[in-house]
Amino acid sequence: MSFGRTLGVSLAASLLLALLVFIPQSGDAAELRAGNQPLIATGETVREDVYIAGGSVSSAGVVAADLIAAGGNVLVRGNVGADLAAAGGSVTVLGNVADDVRAVGGNLLLQGAIGGDAVLAGGQITVGGKIAGDLLVGGGTVRVDGPISGDVRIGGGDVYLNSVVSGNVEVYADQLTLGSGARIAGSLTYTAGKEAVMEEGAAVSGDTTFKKRERTVSVGGIVAIISLALIGTALAQLVSALLFGLVFRRYAVRLVETAAARPPLEVGRGLIVIIVLPIASMILLWTVIGIPLGILGLLAFATTMVYLWIITPVVLGSFAYRSFFGGEFDVNWKTILLGVLIYTIFGIIPIVGWLAELILMLLTLGAVAHLKWDEVSSSSSYFPLHQ
Amino acid sequence: MILLWTVIGIPLGILGLLAFATTMVYLWIITPVVLGSFAYRSFFGGEFDVNWKTILLGVLIYTIFGIIPIVGWLAELILMLLTLGAVAKVKWEIAKEWR
Numbered sequence: 001m002s003f004g005r006t007l008g009v010s011l012a013a014s015l016l017l018a019l020l021v022f023i024p025q026s027g028d029a030a031e032l033r034a035g036n037q038p039l040i041a042t043g044e045t046v047r048e049d050v051y052i053a054g055g056s057v058s059s060a061g062v063v064a065a066d067l068i069a070a071g072g073n074v075l076v077r078g079n080v081g082a083d084l085a086a087a088g089g090s091v092t093v094l095g096n097v098a099d100d101v102r103a104v105g106g107n108l109l110l111q112g113a114i115g116g117d118a119v120l121a122g123g124q125i126t127v128g129g130k131i132a133g134d135l136l137v138g139g140g141t142v143r144v145d146g147p148i149s150g151d152v153r154i155g156g157g158d159v160y161l162n163s164v165v166s167g168n169v170e171v172y173a174d175q176l177t178l179g180s181g182a183r184i185a186g187s188l189t190y191t192a193g194k195e196a197v198m199e200e201g202a203a204v205s206g207d208t209t210f211k212k213r214e215r216t217v218s219v220g221g222i223v224a225i226i227s228l229a230l231i232g233t234a235l236a237q238l239v240s241a242l243l244f245g246l247v248f249r250r251y252a253v254r255l256v257e258t259a260a261a262r263p264p265l266e267v268g269r270g271l272i273v274i275i276v277l278p279i280a281s282m283i284l285l286w287t288v289i290g291i292p293l294g295i296l297g298l299l300a301f302a303t304t305m306v307y308l309w310i311i312t313p314v315v316l317g318s319f320a321y322r323s324f325f326g327g328e329f330d331v332n333w334k335t336i337l338l339g340v341l342i343y344t345i346f347g348i349i350p351i352v353g354w355l356a357e358l359i360l361m362l363l364t365l366g367a368v369a370h371l372k373w374d375e376v377s378s379s380s381s382y383f384p385l386h387q
Numbered sequence: 388m389i390l391l392w393t394v395i396g397i398p399l400g401i402l403g404l405l406a407f408a409t410t411m412v413y414l415w416i417i418t419p420v421v422l423g424s425f426a427y428r429s430f431f432g433g434e435f436d437v438n439w440k441t442i443l444l445g446v447l448i449y450t451i452f453g454i455i456p457i458v459g460w461l462a463e464l465i466l467m468l469l470t471l472g473a474v475a476k477v478k479w480e481i482a483k484e485w486r
Contacts, residue, residue, distance in 0.1 A: 232394065240398045251485030292416055299409040306402045375481060 038071075040078065049082075057088070059095075074105070076112075083116070091122070093129075100133070108139070110146070117150070125156075127163075134167070142173075145181070168206070174213075178202035234344040238337065240310040245336045251371075252331040255311070256318040259367035260329065266366030267359060273369050274362065277301045304365070312357075312364045313339035410471070418463075418470045419445035 030049040033040070037056045040046060044061030050068065052059065057071035064081035074088040080097045091105035093112050100116035108122040110129050117133035125139040127146050134150035142156040144163050151167035159171055162179025168186035176192050178184075180201035187206030190196060191213050245252045259266050281297030284290035317339020318329050343360075346353040390400030423445020424435050449466075452459040 236395045236398050239395055240402075243399065248482065248485045254485075292412060296409065296412045296416070299405060299412060303402065303405040303409055306398060306405060310398055310402070 042078070079112075096129075145179075151186070172213075178204075230344065230348070234340055237310065237313060237343070238340045241313050241336050241340055242333060244310055245314040245331050246333065249331050252311075252314050252318075253329060255364070255367050255371060256315050256329045256331065258370050259315050259363050260319070263363055266370060267362045268366065269369050270362035270365030270367075273304075273365055277304075304368070308361050308365055308368070311368070312361050313343040315339070315364045315367070316343055316360055410474075414467050414470055414474070417474070418467050419449040421445070421470045421473070422449055422466050 030051055031046060033050065033052040037058070038052045039057075040050065040052065040059040040061040040063065042060040045064065046061065047064045049066040050059075050063050052068070053070040057069045057074045058077070059067060059069065059075070059080075060077045062078050062081070066082045066084070067076065067080045068085045069076065070087045071089075074086045074091045076084065076086065076091075076093045076095050076097075079095045080099075083099045084093065084097045084101045084103070086093070086101075086103040086105070088105045090107045091103050092107075092109045093101065093103070096112045096115070098115040101110065101114050101118045101120070103110070103118075103120050103122070105122045106124070108120055108125040110118065110120070110127045113130045113132075115132050117136070118127070118131050119136045120127070121138045123140045125137055125142045127135065127137070127142075127144045129146045131146060131148045131150070135144065135148050135152045135154075137144070137152075137154045137156065139156045141158045142154055143160040144152070144154070147164040147166075149166045152161070152165050152169045152171075154161075154170070155172045157174045158177075159173040159175065160177045160179060161169065161171070162181045164181070164183045164185075166185050169184050169188045169190075171188075171190035171192070173190070174193050176190050176196040178196055178198045180199045182199075182202040182204075184204045184206065187208070188196075188204045189209045189211075191211040193213050195210055277297055278301050281294045281301060284294030284297060287294075314331060314336055317335040317337070318331050320338050320342055321335040322329055343357065346357045346360075349356075388400065388404075390396035390403060393400075420437060420442055423441040423443070424437050426444050426448055427441040428435055449463065452463045452466075455462075
């Protein structure tokens with residue numbers, strides 16, 4: 001199954017419930033069809049509402065009531081007597097729908113005639129059939145060729161309108177193009193990056209209002225956001241580091257001393273842990289029987305990474321404080337504050353700073369692993385029965 | 388979850404949730420070990436011990452509990468809580484030394 005299809009199935013599953021909410025509920029009985037390739041066969045007529053879901057959904061028969069379809073691929077070739085709601089990676093509607101259509105999908109193609117309104121959302125949307133009501137579309141690339149009796153509202157990236165619209169048209173897009181077949185009886189209001197391209201023959205009977213889309217985020221805004229994120233991250237790190245460093249102060253001092261005793265050895269130990277733990281966990285996952293241990297290993301790895309992010313500034317601060325002021329290794333609010341500050345500065349400096357962070361993390365990880373190993377080795381002292 | 392909502396406590400919140408998930412998997416593994424040791428002692432007497440026979444017995448009983456609706460699941464839950472309590476006590480003893 002391709003990524004797109006997988007995504008489509010996931011999307012379909014999650015949106016099915018949402019679609020059901022929007023579907024008008026009738027008192028009639030409903031028919032449910034599901035499976036890998038659920039089908040309403042050619043020549044088949046279903047009188048009640050149909051809920052159909054699966055990998056590849058096809059409706060070639062006639063559904064006299066509502067049709068609710070979800071799947072990786074959804075193809076509706078037969079006619080629908082009431083509403084249609086569809087969700088999927090690819091949704092194609094070739095049959096006629098007597099009432100409203102609501103569809104969500106990666107690729108959406110509407111070629112049949114729609115008796116009511118159409119509400120569509122997706123990546124690439126093409127509307128070729130006639131729509132008797134309004135059209136509401138949100139999508140990346142939108143193309144409308146079929147005649148629309150009501151109003152049209154489109155939000156999208158690239159919008160190509162090439163149809164006869166009896167009502168008003170409202171567009172919010174990066175780029176709007178009116179094709180040679182575009183005939184808008186009402187007014188055209190659009191917001192876009194630049195003025196619409198009008199192909200020869202395109203006509204708007206009412207007023208045309210263009211509003212240039214403003215740049216919503218300025219350079220100053222981006223700098224402010226980054227600064228805020230940095231300050232927020234540093235504050236969160238400081239709070240966590242203070243909590244760990246001060247509550248388990250003796251442990252933190254021991255960690256610093258262990259890291260300082262033989263730094264190259266601890267960096268090497270940290271490197272081994274950071275390489276071996278995830279690889280061993282992945283191998284365990286592949287052995288099937290070792291899945292629980294693999295999950296445990298991966299969770300331990302993730303936990304260790306977050307823990308390291310918190311504890312590394314504690315070690316760094318203690319090192320730095322001793323370098324600046326001399327004396328013994330210590331862990332207190334001043335050393336932790338200094339550590340978080342230096343660690344944050346390292347994070348801003350590309351390559352060199354990041355490399356320094358990595359080495360410090362490996363050093364701390366090595367020391368953590370060292371202490372953990374000592375703890376496990378002496379664990380028998382916690383289990384007197386084993387002695 | 389509360390820490391996650393405080394924004395500034397997000398790292399601790401993530402750490403807490405990860406630790407919770409890790410503990411759950413760990414408990415699923417270690418509970419049969421504790422159960423087996425209890426059961427072996429009940430059946431054969433003597434001191435508490437952990438060996439391949441006690442572990443095998445523990446996994447067997449734990450699996451049987453899993454098949455029995457309500458009562459079995461309740462027994463599993465109580466055993467897991469018992470083991471969690473013991474794990475927390477051992478961890479607390481270690482943590483006290485580090486303070």
